[in-house]
Amino acid sequence: MVISPVHYIAVPLLAAFTIPLLSKYIHKELARIVPGIVLLYSVFVSIVLMMQVSEVGVISEKIAGWSAPWGINLVFSPFSGFLASLMSVVGFLIWLYSYNFKKIEQEQSQKYHILQMMMVTGAIGIVLTGDIFNLFVFMEITAITAYSLTSFYRERDGAEAGFKYLLIGSFASVMILLAVMILYTQLGTLNMAEIAQKSHLMPTSIKATVLVLFLIGFGIEAEMFPLNGWAPDAYSQAPGPIGAAFAGIVVKAGVYALIRVIFTLFDIHGAYDFLIYGGLITMIIAETAAVAQTNLKRMLAYSSIGQMGFVLIAFGIGTKTAIVGALFLMFNHAVIKSLLFMSGSYLTYNSVSKKISALAGLGKKLPIVSILFGLGAFAIVGLPPFSGFWSKLYVLTAAADQNMLLLIMAILAVSVIEIIYYFRVVSTLYYGKQEEEIEVQKPSINAMVSMLVLGATIIVVGVYPDIVTNFFDSAADMLLDKASYIQAVLTQNIN
Amino acid sequence: MQDFEQYNSIITTGVYGSAIALILIGLYAVLIKKHLIKIVIGLSIIDAGVHLLFVAIGYIKGGTAPIFSPGNEDAAQQMVDPVPQALVLTAIVIGFAVTAVALSLVIRLYKHHNTARIDQIKSLKW
Numbered sequence: 001m002v003i004s005p006v007h008y009i010a011v012p013l014l015a016a017f018t019i020p021l022l023s024k025y026i027h028k029e030l031a032r033i034v035p036g037i038v039l040l041y042s043v044f045v046s047i048v049l050m051m052q053v054s055e056v057g058v059i060s061e062k063i064a065g066w067s068a069p070w071g072i073n074l075v076f077s078p079f080s081g082f083l084a085s086l087m088s089v090v091g092f093l094i095w096l097y098s099y100n101f102k103k104i105e106q107e108q109s110q111k112y113h114i115l116q117m118m119m120v121t122g123a124i125g126i127v128l129t130g131d132i133f134n135l136f137v138f139m140e141i142t143a144i145t146a147y148s149l150t151s152f153y154r155e156r157d158g159a160e161a162g163f164k165y166l167l168i169g170s171f172a173s174v175m176i177l178l179a180v181m182i183l184y185t186q187l188g189t190l191n192m193a194e195i196a197q198k199s200h201l202m203p204t205s206i207k208a209t210v211l212v213l214f215l216i217g218f219g220i221e222a223e224m225f226p227l228n229g230w231a232p233d234a235y236s237q238a239p240g241p242i243g244a245a246f247a248g249i250v251v252k253a254g255v256y257a258l259i260r261v262i263f264t265l266f267d268i269h270g271a272y273d274f275l276i277y278g279g280l281i282t283m284i285i286a287e288t289a290a291v292a293q294t295n296l297k298r299m300l301a302y303s304s305i306g307q308m309g310f311v312l313i314a315f316g317i318g319t320k321t322a323i324v325g326a327l328f329l330m331f332n333h334a335v336i337k338s339l340l341f342m343s344g345s346y347l348t349y350n351s352v353s354k355k356i357s358a359l360a361g362l363g364k365k366l367p368i369v370s371i372l373f374g375l376g377a378f379a380i381v382g383l384p385p386f387s388g389f390w391s392k393l394y395v396l397t398a399a400a401d402q403n404m405l406l407l408i409m410a411i412l413a414v415s416v417i418e419i420i421y422y423f424r425v426v427s428t429l430y431y432g433k434q435e436e437e438i439e440v441q442k443p444s445i446n447a448m449v450s451m452l453v454l455g456a457t458i459i460v461v462g463v464y465p466d467i468v469t470n471f472f473d474s475a476a477d478m479l480l481d482k483a484s485y486i487q488a489v490l491t492q493n494i495n
Numbered sequence: 496m497q498d499f500e501q502y503n504s505i506i507t508t509g510v511y512g513s514a515i516a517l518i519l520i521g522l523y524a525v526l527i528k529k530h531l532i533k534i535v536i537g538l539s540i541i542d543a544g545v546h547l548l549f550v551a552i553g554y555i556k557g558g559t560a561p562i563f564s565p566g567n568e569d570a571a572q573q574m575v576d577p578v579p580q581a582l583v584l585t586a587i588v589i590g591f592a593v594t595a596v597a598l599s600l601v602i603r604l605y606k607h608h609n610t611a612r613i614d615q616i617k618s619l620k621w
């Protein structure tokens with residue numbers, strides 16, 4: 001059997017339709033086993049394709065035999081492939097973590113795992129597709145599953161958070177649809193490579209309009225200020241592993257779409273400055289808001305928004321070092337923030353308020369989970385032996401090369417703020433006085449395995465950053481080299 | 496023929512105008528109305544406006560259906576562009592799914608808070 005990028009999308013879609021039947025007629029347990037098998041298969045596909053891509057360059061897959069400008073195609077380049085692999089690995093670990101997740105009865109568990117699988121699939125689709133309208137469709141698949149997962153718990157305020165997310169998300173989808181429509185009237189094509197090739201034919205005013213519509217639409221998914229009102233509520237009301245999935249998967253897809261539009265479709269220089277300013281404002285406001293939070297998950301959510309701002313800054317600087325740094329940041333954020341959400345949701349397992357003060361003294365009761373949380377906290381603020389340090393170093397080096405001293409000052413100042421609020425949590429864990437007696441929940445074995453894998457990744461990448469930077473290097477080259485993207489997509493399909 | 500041209504341009508303006516009017520009406524409902532159901536209706540109206548706009552741009556005056564038939568191979572100039580219509584079909588299905596999710600969330604909210612007015616649901620900070 002030939003492995004191709006289509007498997008990322010076709011297999012989960014087929015599985016999503018058959019799972020309800022399988023679980024009804026064969027065995028109930030299949031509802032949560034099959035999504036895991038599918039996600040594991042995606043990981044396998046990633047490994048095979050990443051090996052192929054390092055030899056071939058770009059894999060462009062045409063669907064249903066229609067060649068590139070006319071049909072829909074999937075592009076597995078070092079850049080999109082890296083993100084797709086990251087998403088499938090994190091998606092699988094999240095499945096493993098939530099395999100026997102709390103309070104999910106059999107009936108609900110069935111929906112939960114299908115939705116989680118579809119969310120990963122939608123995000124991978126966003127990253128792989130080469131067609132702008134197809135990107136919109138995958139964005140909606142991701143968004144609809146995200147709305148339903150946000151409101152998964154009936155007893156929490158999930159419905160409110162979900163409805164808020166839905167309102168903002170629908171607004172985003174209208175903006176994206178309008179932008180796609182204007183692009184189509186101007187250029188008569190929906191293929192991203194062809195749009196990139198022809199985009200200089202558009203008048204600047206229309207180009208700017210389309211760009212603004214796209215920035216609003218994708219900025220909402222990428223949690224860019226001031227479009228991120230949905231994020232703190234969605235993160236805090238959704239089930240714990242879904243918070244990890246938002247941070248590790250959904251937001252990454254939004255950032256990818258934003259970057260693809262700015263770097264490949266339109267090469268307007270002002271857009272890079274816009275990324276820097278937008279990212280800076282997002283980062284400063286979110287990190288300051290994080291200090292004021294008393295709820296652990298809300299704090300993690302604001303921290304996640306801040307990190308995304310940092311990623312946007314790194315992309316905005318636009319040099320190769322900066323883009324390697326940005327990809328490294330995305331990788332780190334996916335790994336570390338998932339770990340923080342996973343361990344955090346065991347730490348606040350039986351507390352009703354989910355307040356940080358409720359964590360007091362848990363360091364002795366849940367030693368391994370607490371150590372993992374502490375590891376994540378140290379890594380995300382960028383302490384040297386862990387992976388977070390290298391990504392920050394890359395971005396700061398790139399900023400220093402461009403003489404952006406104010407930017408460096410801002411990033412370092414924000415790092416101090418990060419240290420304040422993360423270390424506050426860690427010190428509460430170990431030195432805090434316990435106020436109320438809370439029964440702790442011991443993590444199940446599969447959750448422990450998935451957290452330990454993430455924790456080990458942080459340490460291994462921190463000690464040997466070279467094992468991942470090679471991938472980032474070729475991915476950054478691919479992103480900056482617009483011509484080779486166009487060529488790879490449009491010529492491969494002629495024969 | 497003159498009449499036909501004039502008639503056509505009125506139709507075109509009418510279609511574009513009503514599409515934009517629909518989008519604005521929908522935005523008004525989403526932003527101003529306090530009732531959750533009305534907000535969902537507003538979302539659907541915005542969607543409808545965008546879809547109408549989408550179909551309108553693919554239209555050609557006096558165009559024919561985009562089917563090649565023997566003897567009419569050079570008819571491509573007069574064909575209505577089928578791509579926007581295909582896109583709109585997809586967008587309608589997506590809009591339907593979003594509306595369904597939105598309505599189910601409204602039901603959930605109503606059961607949880609015993610009201611469907613957005614200004615009375617304030618357990619989360621906005």
